[in-house]
Structures are given as structure tokens and as C-alpha cells.
Amino acid sequence: MKVRLPVAWLVPACLATTTLLADAQSDAWITKARAYLGPEAALNSVRSMRITGVIENERKEQIRAEFVFQKADQHYYTLTDGKTVQTTALDGYDGWVSRLPDRANPTNWQLTLLEKEPIKRMRANNAETLGFYRTIEKRGGRTEYLGEAKTDGVDCVKIAFIYSPAIIFYRYFDKATGRLVMMQTESGLITREEGEIIVNGIRFSKKLTNTTPNGVASTLSIEAITLNEQFPPSAFAVPSFIPQ
8 A cells, every 4th residue: 555645744854854964964074174174182172272463454554463262162352453452352151342542541441241142153253263163063053065166266065154043154165175265154254264384283274364245354364373271260251440
């Protein structure tokens, strides 16, 4: 006897099969991309990262930069431009920005607490930096294989790293090597990487260029990367006093 299933049952089954296939494809390419960066043991051992360098903005101004990422959900970056110092930080579910307009006058110090959406993006950025393309599922996100694409003359695969409809990282990986060729956010910000620094057996980029949808570019030239320092909680906590 032949059994005919209702159409309403058949459609979800087909979608489920497609999703499983896409998940398997994205997982395979992510495994290859991680292998390009370094051994699994080295990637999994990273608990913190300090990056120092210089940012050149669209006006060719030089800005000293320090970025610190630490598990879990602790992150800050400090930008020093002439007399001005600005720090943006994440501490779990708290986010804040402090600004010192003139280092010669430390009492003129400003503090702003971040809203929910910027904090969500900082949490995603921290996880992305320290996870090396993994751990998104532990945060309620998912990856999606979006097929093949020619990017900067390179045959790539495109994978979406989706934290929410408002936080998506589209990554283009070289099919031949697994190297990250380009990343684009849901808002259209594009990041391209150049050069190479090897730290503790892990491959990092030497230079990162961000380009906004309207064509404004800024470049971070990395001078040093340090892994697995231990940063105290006070480095990320919301300041409760004005430094003297």
C-alpha cells in the first residue's frame, strides 16, 4: 500500500534536509579556515589577546591603538590621538566609553554608558576574535553556507556568521587554502587583511583595512600581538572615579 504524506509535512522535511546540508558545508569550510590559522590546540588555548598598532584614518592622521580581548566577554580598546585619549570597554553585560579631551587636564574626564545594542555587538566581536570562527552556537547564533563567490579575483566560499538579524559577519574564504579574503558586516562595512604575523603558532594579519559603504577607509597596522596575558577585572570595569 502506498502512503501519501500531507504536503504540510513534506515541505518542512525538505527545509530541514537543506539546513543540515548547509550546516555540514559551513562546518567543513570553517574547519579548513581554522587549519589555515594554526593547530586546533593552539587556537583553543587562547584566552586573551592584546593587539597594539597604529590606525591611519581617511585624513591620514595617525592614532595609537591598543585592543585587549579576554574570555569571557571582557574587551577594551584605547585610541590616543594627539592630546585626546578614548577608551571603549565591555565587562560582561556592561559597556562604557571614557574620553579625556586633553591629557594635560585629567580632571576634564567624560564617561558614557553604552546602550544594549552596542553592547551586543561588542560581545559578538569579542567572541569572534577569540573563537577563531567557532563558539557562535554557544551564544544562540548560527552559521550559514551561502555558496561560492569570486572575491578580489579569488575563488571563495561565502559563510554567514549570524548572531541576530542586526549582527551578521559575512566571511569569504579562499577555496584553495581556507584563508580569509574579505569580511563584510550586515551594514556593509568591509574588512580586508594583508601580511602575516605568527604568534604561538597562530597566523594573524599584519594590516587590516576597514571600508565603509560610502568608501571611507581606515587602516590598522599591527605592531605586536600578545596572547594569554591575564588582565585584572578592573581593566574592564566601569570607572567609578575621575583619574588624577
